[in-house]
Amino acid sequence: MPEHGGNLRDAKRLYGRDDWIDLSAGLNPAWYPAPALAGNAWHRLPEPDPALVDAACAYYGAPHMLAVAGTQAAIQALPRLRAPSRIVIAAPSYAEHAHHWALHGHTARQVAYAELGAAVDSCDVLVVCNPNNPTGATVPRAQLLDWAGVLARRGGWLVVDEAFADTDGTHSVADCGDRPGIIVLRSVGKFFGLAGVRLGFVAAQPDLLAALDELLGPWQVSGPAQQVGKAALLDRAWQQATRDALRHSGQRLHALLASHGIDAAGTALFQWWPEARPEQLHDHMARRGIWVRLFRTGPRGIRLGLPPDEAAWSRLAAALNEWTRESK
Secondary structure: OOOOOOOHHHHHHHHOOOOOEEOOOOOOOOOOOOOOOOOOOOOOOOOOOHHHHHHHHHHHOOOOEEEEOOHHHHHHHHHHHOOOOEEEEEEOOOHHHHHHHOOOOOEEEEEEHHHHHHHHHHOOEEEEEOOOOOOOOOOOHHHHHHHHHHHHOOOOEEEEEOOOOOOOOOOOOHHHOOOOOEEEEEEOOOOOOOHHHOOEEEEOOHHHHHHHHHHHOOOOOOHHHHHHHHHHHHOHHHHHHHHHHHHHHHHHHHHHHHOOOOOOEEOOOEEEEEOOOHHHHHHHHHOOOEEOEEEOOOOOEEEEEOOOOHHHHHHHHHHHHHHHHHHO
């Protein structure tokens, strides 16, 4: 199983402490305030709520969507809906994509973002995180749609993971999910900070969504998750205020890192940079109760999410100051 952020139990096991600041998962630290649940939320079987899908289609601008138990469920299932195929995954990328395409008889290879255009003609499925996790790199919308057309003409797919697209949807192709071969994954875990509810959505043509739904089986999304997710997707005032706040915090994190000579890139939710000594920096932060995401390979680097409050910002700044002094 690939390694992921958010693994605070590992942090506590390795370093002790109870005062952790978890910056390892790139989630909005000011999560959506879940409303009170209906009294029968825990009792009824969670039959799909059409109003949840309607809210998702309106929020993401997609013509058709399927609610799933986090986009991880779709990532694991999509490779099972195709005969063995040639798969290209943009690299670096969310590790679960390559992991699962390689498990089901497909020939999967990872290709750098700059080389994707040359790889389209030699694959049946192209998988792109846009914005990329962990680097924040983006592929322009027009380019994605061009690739999708090339792939669709021979029965191929373009799979676009837009888990971090909520703060800037400029290059989103979710509204094009009714076109042949386009599959878009969206998550409420990142922008809404609701990773624990395990709720995501897939935009694609109805026949593909039906096949995915059949494969995943009944009662995919819990009743409480459906209620909380619908409230979050409909709350336009919260969404706009949160986008503004996250953009400001993202700029603040970028500026803080730059003040320490770190040339980082990313999104409003995280910053990433190639680090010459990533293991040492990861350990340095952990010994100060700050859990960051370590990337040991392809390429080696560090990713930081947003501190949750001013005390956490101060601790991060102090830890970076000490790292800078010790590195001289």
